Amino acid sequence: MQTVLKEKVNVDAIFRSYKDDNQSTRSGWEHKRIEPRYVKRKKGEVLKIQDVRRSYAQRKGKRLQVHFVIHCEADRYFHLVYDADKIIWILLYEFDDQMLFDEKEVDVEIQWNGLSGSKE
Numbered sequence: 001m002q003t004v005l006k007e008k009v010n011v012d013a014i015f016r017s018y019k020d021d022n023q024s025t026r027s028g029w030e031h032k033r034i035e036p037r038y039v040k041r042k043k044g045e046v047l048k049i050q051d052v053r054r055s056y057a058q059r060k061g062k063r064l065q066v067h068f069v070i071h072c073e074a075d076r077y078f079h080l081v082y083d084a085d086k087i088i089w090i091l092l093y094e095f096d097d098q099m100l101f102d103e104k105e106v107d108v109e110i111q112w113n114g115l116s117g118s119k120e
Contacts, residue, residue, distance in 0.1 A: 003094045010040040011080070011089040034066055034082060039091060047072040 013036040032055065039047040051071040058065045063085040070078050077095040082088075 001096045005078075005091045005094060007041065007091045009042070009080075009089050009091045011036050011082070012038040012040070013082075036068055036070065036080060036082075036089075039070075039072070039078070039080065039089075041091070047076065047078070053077070 013034055016033050036049055036052065038049060041047070049070045049072055052068055053071055054069040056067050058067060063083065066082040066084070068080040070080050072078065077097065078091055079093040079095070081090045081092055083090065
């Protein structure tokens with residue numbers, strides 16, 4: 001089962017310009033440009049990301065969105081999107097288990113009105 005969130009969030013992430021051979025980098029993420037680490041929700045909840053299950057970039061015209069399927073503490077799974085044009089992070093969905101989007105890309109249209117939550 002999935003829960004639609006469409007929630008604007010703050011994310012602590014690492015942005016890289018080149019391949020980093022540093023040992024402190026998470027294994028498998030040496031080549032990625034964006035690596036989210038924590039998600040901070042408006043009501044104060046902080047989600048510590050244990051694993052990024054999948055990431056892919058998607059173009060919407062000239063806009064670039066980067067999608068992440070993340071595994072957080074307490075076995076919680078989310079679909080997180082970074083919109084490079086609007087420079088915002090959106091927590092789109094929460095999933096009950098790992099059924100997720102591991103094998104397919106999802107076409108998402110973000111119509112952002114500046115408000116958080118489902119009151120659009």
